[in-house]
Amino acid sequence: NAGVTQTPKFQVLKTGQSMTLQCAQDMNHNSMYWYRQDPGMGLRLIYYSASEGTTDKGEVPNGYNVSRLNKREFSLRLESAAPSQTSVYFCASSLARNYEQYFGPGTRLTVT
């Protein structure tokens, strides 16, 4: 069991470039989440998918889009990167009835 995997681990973008962060889980979880972590602000929810085929906005969705490709995979896309999107991005997944979330190792993104 790999758990939750994320690619890439590190990425540097120039302002205006686009990229997709990939996330996959092998625990047969229904729900998946994308967070960003910034110093002193904890983790903030960007988007989530309660089940395959559904996605919803979280606390800070502006500038991002997501795709729940299938039950295993949940991708996060930055269409036009901005320096304010420099952050560490975490993907997580959960079984609905247990509520606890399992986190990937994170992607460290720098936008210059």
Add this chain to the structure above:
Amino acid sequence: AQSVTQLGSHVSVSEGALVLLRCNYSSSVPPYLFWYVQYPNQGLQLLLKYTSAATLVKGINGFEAEFKKSETSFHLTKPSAHMSDAAEYFCAVSEPGGGNKLTFGTGTQLKVEL
């Protein structure tokens, strides 16, 4: 709307001393509560969770937390700190039926000194 407050962004203890990390929450319904730990350059790992069973919850690595409804608190404790406990700790709250979404506190960095 639910929220989480962690008092003290940095806590320093001596090795062998009591660890106490504070967490207060606000929620419109009885919540589910979690403590996560994050070691440098890693993702978050679940320490323990409260889901309306026993109010005293035991987790991994000797940590425990007590749910106190009257104080809206869920403080994390460990009787004797070890150097390996140095990490950042996050308290999180989820409202049942809220799409399993977690709301996190801003984190407490624990430093353990010799």
